[in-house]
Amino acid sequence: MQALTINIRLFPDNPELLRQLSREYIQTVNALTERAEKEGSFPKVTTKDVNAHLPSAVLNQAIRDAKSVSKKMKKEGKRPILKKPVYFVNNQNYTIGEQMIAFPIMLDGKTRKTRFRAIVTERDNNLIQHAKLGLMRIVEKSGKWYAQVSLSIPVTKKKNEKVMGVDLHSHQVKNLIFFQRQKHGILSNENHRWKGLFFDGKKDEGMDKNDSSTLLL
Numbered sequence: 001m002q003a004l005t006i007n008i009r010l011f012p013d014n015p016e017l018l019r020q021l022s023r024e025y026i027q028t029v030n031a032l033t034e035r036a037e038k039e040g041s042f043p044k045v046t047t048k049d050v051n052a053h054l055p056s057a058v059l060n061q062a063i064r065d066a067k068s069v070s071k072k073m074k075k076e077g078k079r080p081i082l083k084k085p086v087y088f089v090n091n092q093n094y095t096i097g098e099q100m101i102a103f104p105i106m107l108d109g110k111t112r113k114t115r116f117r118a119i120v121t122e123r124d125n126n127l128i129q130h131a132k133l134g135l136m137r138i139v140e141k142s143g144k145w146y147a148q149v150s151l152s153i154p155v156t157k158k159k160n161e162k163v164m165g166v167d168l169h170s171h172q173v174k175n176l177i178f179f180q181r182q183k184h185g186i187l188s189n190e191n192h193r194w195k196g197l198f199f200d201g202k203k204d205e206g207m208d209k210n211d212s213s214t215l216l217l
Helices: 015-039 057-074 122-129
Strands: 004-011 087-089 095-097 100-107 110-119 133-139 143-151 158-167 175-184 212-217
Touching: 004 122, 015 057, 015 087, 015 100, 015 133, 057 087, 100 133, 122 143
Parallel strands: none
Antiparallel strands: 004 110, 004 143, 087 133, 095 100, 100 110, 133 143, 158 175, 158 212
16 A cells, blocks of 8 residues: 545634634643653543543544654653644545535534535546545645645565567468566466467458558567
């Protein structure tokens, strides 16, 4: 699998709401890692134990991120304090459609999966259709909003392909050219060998005598 991230431009009607949610996300992660530092280990908590103004699915992701930061803290011996606002949504809780992205936010004290206008390019659509979706990261850069979507794209292993060229000028095979080339997933058995080909009969009468093309089988 090949890892790739695509950036999709977002156009929120209420940017300040996304800013508040992004700050809340980072504050939640920092609060949990601070608690882990004081207690000596990461606390056993669920979304019911954490007081945060975030949708439960997003809050659950924040807890996971805090655990990862806590592990890093133990290795480096220092607690990193996150400062840049960000809003993570896992792949089960967002939808990418035609020029839109939908994901859960808190609105009037309730969780609502909200649609946002977006620029989803043809390239983005092609990648999404053939990839496994991962985390989506909502960020603001220079006043512009983006959804950074991580993808895992399957990579096909190369196999040897044996190709035969046949001179079509003659009613018998006078020139057989064998060569190997690399191509994605053509032969299931790369050790397959052509042992011989025999043609019985005359050349197709409808074939142009001046045709010097080569048939690739």
